[in-house]
Amino acid sequence: MNNSISNVLKELEKQSSLEKSRRVDVPQKDRMLAITKETGEFLDMILRLKKAKYMLEVGTSVGYSAIWCAEAISENSGKIITIEKNPDKIKRAYENFQKAEVTDIVTIKEGTAINILKELNMKEENKDFFDFVLIDADKENIIEYFDLILPMASTGGIIITDNMLYPEKYRADMKKFSDYLKVNPNVRTTTLPIGNGEEITIKIK
Numbered sequence: 536m537n538n539s540i541s542n543v544l545k546e547l548e549k550q551s552s553l554e555k556s557r558r559v560d561v562p563q564k565d566r567m568l569a570i571t572k573e574t575g576e577f578l579d580m581i582l583r584l585k586k587a588k589y590m591l592e593v594g595t596s597v598g599y600s601a602i603w604c605a606e607a608i609s610e611n612s613g614k615i616i617t618i619e620k621n622p623d624k625i626k627r628a629y630e631n632f633q634k635a636e637v638t639d640i641v642t643i644k645e646g647t648a649i650n651i652l653k654e655l656n657m658k659e660e661n662k663d664f665f666d667f668v669l670i671d672a673d674k675e676n677i678i679e680y681f682d683l684i685l686p687m688a689s690t691g692g693i694i695i696t697d698n699m700l701y702p703e704k705y706r707a708d709m710k711k712f713s714d715y716l717k718v719n720p721n722v723r724t725t726t727l728p729i730g731n732g733e734e735i736t737i738k739i740k
């Protein structure tokens with residue numbers, strides 16, 4: 536892996552494990568709440584298998600997951616759009632993207648996910664466009680996010696959703712989401728026990 540990327544990932548992994556250990560007291564709004572390293576490895580693998588070019592992420596935080604994805608995306612001369620509403624996290628994400636040398640690949644869209652997704656969804660050029668999507672923001676509106684994202688995913692496009700199994704407080708919402716996906720004839724979907732539980736959904740038509 537590229538040195539700048541792996542150095543930033545290592546630094547963020549240290550921050551994340553400190554945060555999880557509660558040895559430092561980080562206010563809830565500033566927590567990274569990042570995907571696990573195992574999930575990062577999984578995303579990198581899927582992106583490479585898929586030869587993905589255009590990625591959309593909902594929930595940037597400080598950029599850990601986007602940095603995991605940036606190398607494979609850059610190898611296909613692709614781009615990542617990532618959505619975040621917290622200005623402090625956007626600042627930290629931008630700094631991390633600079634350190635990882637991926638600012639030419641990643642664009643942060645600042646605002647609430649629902650507004651940005653509606654904006655992106657209205658643009659004709661985004662129809663059937665994204666071949667890889669990561670959903671990792673608030674869970675209450677997840678079905679609405681999915682409904683806005685699906686028309687923007689290409690046929691064969693992959694949508695990954697984090698936190699299907701952990702933390703347990705999200706289980707009920709995530710079960711509802713998974714049941715919603717299972718009855719949609721336009722997708723195939725399954726929940727994998729990787730990291731905090733990853734839903735892998737493929738748009739088949």
Ligand SMILES: C[S@@+](CC[C@H](N)C(=O)[O-])C[C@H]1O[C@@H](n2cnc3c(N)ncnc32)[C@H](O)[C@@H]1O
Pocket residue numbers: 567568569570593594595596597598599600601618619620621624646647648649671672673
């Ligand atoms: C779980 S964290 C994302 C972690 C990131 N994907 C990673 O693995 O590095 C969720 C992020 O979504 C942001 N978020 C939550 N609700 C949002 C909303 N409605 N619109 C935009 N961002 C939101 C939070 O501020 C938080 O930074």
